[in-house]
Every structure is written in structure tokens, then in C-alpha cells.
Amino acid sequence: MNKTSIEWTENTWNPITGCTQVSDGCKNCYAKRMAKRLEAMGNPRYVNGFKLTIHEDLFIQPLLKKKSQVIFVCSMSDLFHEDVSLDIIDQLFDIMEMSTQHIFQVLTKRSHRLLEYSQRRHIPDNVWVGVSLESEKVIHRLHDLNSTIAKTKFLSCEPLLSDIETCDFKDIDWVVVGGESGPYAREIKEEWVINIRDNCQRQGVKFFFKQWGGVNKKKNGRLLEGKIYDDMPEVNY
Numbered sequence: 001m002n003k004t005s006i007e008w009t010e011n012t013w014n015p016i017t018g019c020t021q022v023s024d025g026c027k028n029c030y031a032k033r034m035a036k037r038l039e040a041m042g043n044p045r046y047v048n049g050f051k052l053t054i055h056e057d058l059f060i061q062p063l064l065k066k067k068s069q070v071i072f073v074c075s076m077s078d079l080f081h082e083d084v085s086l087d088i089i090d091q092l093f094d095i096m097e098m099s100t101q102h103i104f105q106v107l108t109k110r111s112h113r114l115l116e117y118s119q120r121r122h123i124p125d126n127v128w129v130g131v132s133l134e135s136e137k138v139i140h141r142l143h144d145l146n147s148t149i150a151k152t153k154f155l156s157c158e159p160l161l162s163d164i165e166t167c168d169f170k171d172i173d174w175v176v177v178g179g180e181s182g183p184y185a186r187e188i189k190e191e192w193v194i195n196i197r198d199n200c201q202r203q204g205v206k207f208f209f210k211q212w213g214g215v216n217k218k219k220n221g222r223l224l225e226g227k228i229y230d231d232m233p234e235v236n237y
Contacts, residue, residue, distance in 0.1 A: 001061050001071065007210050007222070008176055008232065009072040009105055015059050015092060016077040016084060017045060018052035022109050024161055025134035028184045031076045052083050059091060062099040068237040070103045079106055080113035089117060097124040103235055107132060107156055111144035123150040128174075128233070130154035135162040146171045152233050158210060159185075163192045169199060173233045174206040179213030179220075188213060193224055206231040 001011045017035065021027070031050070038046040045055065062071060073079055073096070079089060096104045107130045108114050114129060123129060129150045131141040134157065145153055152173050157164065159180030169175060177196055179188035193209060200207040209229040212220035222228060 001065060001069075004072065004075070006072060006075070007230070008208055010070040012072045012075040013058070013061055013104075014045075014074060014076045015055050015061075016052065016074050016079065016081070016088075017055065018048060018050045019077050019081060020052070023132075023134065023138055025109070025132055025138075025159055028159075028180060028182055028186070030182060033182065035076060052077065052081060054084075054088060059095055062095055062102055062104075065099075066101060068101045068103075070105065070235060073104050073106045078108050078110055080108040080110040080117065082110065082113070086117075090121070093121065093124070093127070096127050100126055101237055102126060103128065103237065105130065105154075107154075109138075109141070111141035115144040115148050118148040118150060123148070125151045126237075128152040128154055130156055130174075132156045132158070133164065133167075134159055136164055136167075137162075139167065142167055142172075154233075157196060159213065160188050160192055160196075161186060163189070164196060167196075167199065169203045169205045172205055174208065174231075175200050176208045176210055178210035179217075181211065181213040181215075181217040183215060185214050190224075197224065197229065206233055208232060 001013045004012045035046050035050040039049045104127045109132045111131045131145045133155045154174035156176045158178035180186050197207050209224045211217050211222045214220045
């Protein structure tokens, strides 16, 4: 597992790497750019580039870390990718369920598989499940998440590509919003972020604003109307 600069987590765990595009939010995928760089550097984990790859030797990593941590699962892939077998998903959930000292964050764009999985297996309380919601075009992901049986549910509206006005967040615990970063970053508008923040506040949902993004994300920062928003669900190890 690796320490990460991602503002809303502490560590990443990547027993699976590589993915394929499913929606507009994937167009400028940061993980794909990073995998290409790591492949060029000769990193043995990325000899297949961004082709989906299972790293079975990394499965037990969380069990070896005794200090409690918040862990983002598959930051370089999607645990519920169609090419990841149910057996592999079961093995990884077994590890997470046994690693009660940690909180795991599982984020997917394949919300239908997440929903189907939650109907066949209990989601452990130390596993937060979320879906990416970059625009209202993929609002079905929110509906799937709302139907998922899990203690803690969250949304990642990053990269936020349009206004999201009609969403009911009442069954969601946490919403993370961010603009796209990198050389081809697409526009994010302040009013889109404000609308989501206000919606969260009306419905009592934790709101986290990650970044404005852009070509120079550090320069653009993460202040929204002069304030840092970094609320999260309570972490109970």
C-alpha cells in the first residue's frame, strides 16, 4: 500500500490495475496517464500498461498493516470492472472484512455490478462504497447506489462536467466534488459546485470540495467562496 496525495484518503491499495472507458468522466483518466508513465519507467506492476491486471501477491497487504488507516481501493482500476471475476471480488472483500482495523473506500463507475454484488453478499461496515457521478447523464449510478445495502455510501463528482440539480442525496453520507486536472482539463463552473454544496447542506450530507483542477491545480487551489470544505463521515475503526 502507498501513501497518497489524494485529499480525501490516506493510502491506496491496488491489487488490480488497468481499466477501460465507460463514460465521459474517463476521457482524460489520470490513472491511465500515470500507468503510461510508470510503464515507461519500467515499473514491474505496469508491464501491461493500462490493461487490466490482477496482482494476487498484493491481496494480503491490508492484513499486514496493523496501524488503522483509511484506504482507497483500486485507485488505478475499478474493482467492479466486468473483467474482474466474482471470485476475485470475493477474495478482496474477505480481506477487507478481516482487516477490521482499517476503513476501505471502494469507488466504481460500474454501479450495476456493485448493486448486484451487495444483493448477494453483505458489505462489511468498514467498507464505504461509492460511485462516480460526473454529470446527470449517469444519474442511474446514484439510483443503483441508493439501492445498495451498505452502511456508508458516497459520491465522487470528479471530474464534475455539468450542473447536477435534480439529485436526491438523502440516502448518501458523503459527496466529494472536484474539477478535472491535467493538460486537457475540461471546465468546471463555480455555480455547479455551489449547487451541490447547497443541496448537501439542505439534506444533511457531508460535503468535501477537493479541487478546482485545471492545468495548474495547485495554483487554482480548493477554496470555495473563501472556505475549505473537507467534511467526511466519522471514521470509526
